[in-house]
Amino acid sequence: MPALWTPSDKLLLASMSATRLALLVSAGLPVETQDSAIDERAVEHAAVHEGLDPPALAARLAEEKALAVSRRHPDRVVIGADQVLACEGRVFHKPADRPAAEAQLMALSGRRHALHSAGALAIGGQVVERILGTAHLTMRPLTEEAVELYLDLAGPDVLRSVGVYQLEGFGVHLFEAVEGDHSTILGLPLLPLLASLRRLGCLAL
Numbered sequence: 775m776p777a778l779w780t781p782s783d784k785l786l787l788a789s790m791s792a793t794r795l796a797l798l799v800s801a802g803l804p805v806e807t808q809d810s811a812i813d814e815r816a817v818e819h820a821a822v823h824e825g826l827d828p829p830a831l832a833a834r835l836a837e838e839k840a841l842a843v844s845r846r847h848p849d850r851v852v853i854g855a856d857q858v859l860a861c862e863g864r865v866f867h868k869p870a871d872r873p874a875a876e877a878q879l880m881a882l883s884g885r886r887h888a889l890h891s892a893g894a895l896a897i898g899g900q901v902v903e904r905i906l907g908t909a910h911l912t913m914r915p916l917t918e919e920a921v922e923l924y925l926d927l928a929g930p931d932v933l934r935s936v937g938v939y940q941l942e943g944f945g946v947h948l949f950e951a952v953e954g955d956h957s958t959i960l961g962l963p964l965l966p967l968l969a970s971l972r973r974l975g976c977l978a979l
């Protein structure tokens with residue numbers, strides 16, 4: 775069976791995101807996952823103190839996740855990732871619970887937001903490639919009743935998404951317009967990632 779992936783060990787995904795794992799597996803990459811277990815809020819606090827904008831914050835978090843796992847596995851190709859949602863100067867994260875999800879959707883309702891998805895490839899405890907993708911989504915004006923019904927229909931999985939939606943699922947009902955790459959919206963810009971892996975000699979295709 776010809777191999778797509780040339781390294782002897784699988785790609786190590788420093789993420790617990792089922793969505794990111796599915797994207798890489800669908801692209802035919804042999805993947806293992808490991809939680810970076812970094813303190814994202816502490817990294818974010820320092821980054822905001824430095825004045826990093828949302829894309830740079832996503833990049834910093836992706837790098838820290840990749841480096842944390844790469845230091846434990848210096849001989850592996852490691853990918854870390856992070857996604858930041860920005861809307862009219864506010865940065866949003868995955869909601870802690872259903873009330874937070876309702877409030878977040880009401881804040882995004884009728885507005886256009888950006889999803890900044892960053893990735894970092896690390897080998898030997900060093901970042902060797904950085905990727906970034908941005909998409910913009912315009913959400914329909916939603917009543918509180920519509921938000922309640924959507925959350926009842928979509929179920930608890932959407933609490934694992936930074937925007938409280940899965941665009942490839944029920945989330946599609948929330949939007950008037952979507953601009954940008956699908957994998958960037960799901961949390962990992964595949965086209966620049968595959969270009970980086972090709973540059974590193976990891977792909978036979």
Ligand SMILES: Nc1nc2c(ncn2[C@H]2C[C@H](O)[C@@H](COP(=O)(O)OP(=O)(O)OP(=O)(O)O)O2)c(=O)[nH]1
Nearest residue numbers: 789790791793856857934935936940941959960961
């Ligand atoms: N299936 C799906 N997932 C989405 C969508 N939009 C965002 N997401 C997910 C991808 C990520 O799992 C999550 C973004 O949050 P984070 O970047 O903090 O990653 P997460 O905490 O899930 O995992 P990690 O921090 O990498 O261990 O939202 C979407 O439209 N569909």
